[in-house]
Amino acid sequence: MSKTVEINFDGLVGPTHNYAGLSWGNVASMGNKQAVANPREAVKQGLEKMYALHKLGIPQAFLPPLLRPHIETLRRLGYSGTDAQVLNKVAKRDPVLLACVNSASSMWTANACTMSPSADSADGKVHFTAANLANRFHRSIEGPQTSALLKKIFADERYFVHHDPLPLGEHFGDEGAANHTRLCSNYGAKGLQLFVYGKEAFNQNAPAPKKYPARQTKEASEAIARLHQLDETRTLFIPQNPDVIDQGVFHNDVIAVGNGNVLFCHEQAFLHPKQTYEQIKRAWGDNDKLFIIRVSGAEVSVEDAVRSYLFNSQLVTLPSGDMAIIVPGECHQNPRVWNYLQALITRDTPVKNVHVFDVKQSMRNGGGPACLRQRVVLSAAERSAIQAKVFIDDHIIGQLHAWADNHYREQLSVSDLADPELFKESLRAQEALGEICGLPLV
Numbered sequence: 367m368s369k370t371v372e373i374n375f376d377g378l379v380g381p382t383h384n385y386a387g388l389s390w391g392n393v394a395s396m397g398n399k400q401a402v403a404n405p406r407e408a409v410k411q412g413l414e415k416m417y418a419l420h421k422l423g424i425p426q427a428f429l430p431p432l433l434r435p436h437i438e439t440l441r442r443l444g445y446s447g448t449d450a451q452v453l454n455k456v457a458k459r460d461p462v463l464l465a466c467v468n469s470a471s472s473m474w475t476a477n478a479c480t481m482s483p484s485a486d487s488a489d490g491k492v493h494f495t496a497a498n499l500a501n502r503f504h505r506s507i508e509g510p511q512t513s514a515l516l517k518k519i520f521a522d523e524r525y526f527v528h529h530d531p532l533p534l535g536e537h538f539g540d541e542g543a544a545n546h547t548r549l550c551s552n553y554g555a556k557g558l559q560l561f562v563y564g565k566e567a568f569n570q571n572a573p574a575p576k577k578y579p580a581r582q583t584k585e586a587s588e589a590i591a592r593l594h595q596l597d598e599t600r601t602l603f604i605p606q607n608p609d610v611i612d613q614g615v616f617h618n619d620v621i622a623v624g625n626g627n628v629l630f631c632h633e634q635a636f637l638h639p640k641q642t643y644e645q646i647k648r649a650w651g652d653n654d655k656l657f658i659i660r661v662s663g664a665e666v667s668v669e670d671a672v673r674s675y676l677f678n679s680q681l682v683t684l685p686s687g688d689m690a691i692i693v694p695g696e697c698h699q700n701p702r703v704w705n706y707l708q709a710l711i712t713r714d715t716p717v718k719n720v721h722v723f724d725v726k727q728s729m730r731n732g733g734g735p736a737c738l739r740q741r742v743v744l745s746a747a748e749r750s751a752i753q754a755k756v757f758i759d760d761h762i763i764g765q766l767h768a769w770a771d772n773h774y775r776e777q778l779s780v781s782d783l784a785d786p787e788l789f790k791e792s793l794r795a796q797e798a799l800g801e802i803c804g805l806p807l808v
């Protein structure tokens with residue numbers, strides 16, 4: 367039988383990448399408001415990470431960015447005239463709205479959707495639900511476009527099922543795979559799906575953060591599990607610790623990550639830690655050894671975790687069977703986190719290697735290595751049903767670097783978003799990318 371693999375679909379950073387401080391509760395986004403961005407460096411940092419993972423023998427692909435600015439949203443909000451007139455009017459009247467429709471936030475493809483492999487769904491198909499990202503306006507406009515993009519890439523109806531984003535509004539706030547982890551003994555085996563939520567929208571008495579928003583609701587996670595036809599005995603809904611949301615853990619992937627038979631998390635990640643570990647162990651069963659690597663506050667504080675993004679790392683299985691942890695440069699710069707990582711790889715767990723990547727352009731907006739990728743688990747037949755040229759290899763990586771050199775600016779500040787040339791540049795970049803990947807993107 368041919369092998370089922372996990373493919374990382376990283377988001378390509380779009381040409382309008384900027385720092386507008388749009389994400390309340392995301393400390394990096396709030397702290398870097400108005401900083402000058404370098405979109406070309408941003409996209410290339412992502413490409414370097416993708417290529418390095420490909421070279422490590424890990425299947426790697428990319429998702430094109432969504433076209434920004436999103437003029438259609440502005441028209442829906444009553445701005446009219448030519449595209450240039452629309453942009454000019456909104457720049458004068460509402461610069462925050464202008465920043466929202468220009469955000470390159472689709473780069474964080476962990477938030478693009480929740481996907482379930484065919485091994486886990488009752489109908490034996492691969493399911494996708496694009497996230498509605500209801501909590502932040504600039505992100506809430508992504509859902510329909512993301513859904514359309516996923517349908518183009520995962521087009522073969524014999525294998526792939528697409529569900530519309532959940533209804534908008536805070537009750538069904540859904541942030542996709544950033545609050546979802548799948549544990550499994552191998553990628554082709556039936557998995558254990560963990561959905562972590564920040565609040566129960568219809569139960570005012572349930573614990574919830576006090577300062578910052580809980581972006582994922584229990585109701586949304588339950589809806590996804592129903593839509594994806596998941597086995598109830600292999601699906602857990604886990605409350606996040608609301609206190610850590612108030613310390614900047616706006617998604618669970620800022621404090622926990624899982625892969626294969628490893629769950630790596632901070633001891634304060636969950637509201638009921640002991641109960642949660644027990645539930646996971648029970649549902650996992652005893653076929654194979656499960657590793658729950660808990661990091662104590664004495665080893666790494668929540669503050670250090672949020673600043674370094676230790677848990678927003680990627681845990682990947684190498685061809686040798688060992689795992690590697692892919693961390694951002696900020697982990698290397700933090701002595702406590704770095705000491706922890708050095709000790710971790712000597713311990714009796716599958717995690718044996720650490721690799722550091724500079725993804726600072728994205729990190730300044732609160733997006734680490736794990737935010738930048740959507741994991742898609744596919745059998746060989748499902749993988750070969752994808753026609754689009756979105757898989758990283760030596761040829762396409764060169765094309766993508768040249769494309770970035772041709773179409774991306776090296777400096778972009780929030781005040782530049784009013785420049786009508788930026789829209790034209792973005793359009794040209796999108797058309798050229800469409801040619802590279804053999805997909806109509808405009």
Ligand SMILES: N=C(N)NCCC[C@H](NC(=O)CCC(=O)O)C(=O)O
Pocket residue numbers: 384385386387388389392395396469471474476477502505544617619620731732733734736737738
């Ligand atoms: N943790 C995961 N999976 N994703 C990170 C998303 C970061 C993103 N930042 C932003 O949208 C900042 C945009 C700005 O401020 O310009 C967000 O908060 O939704």
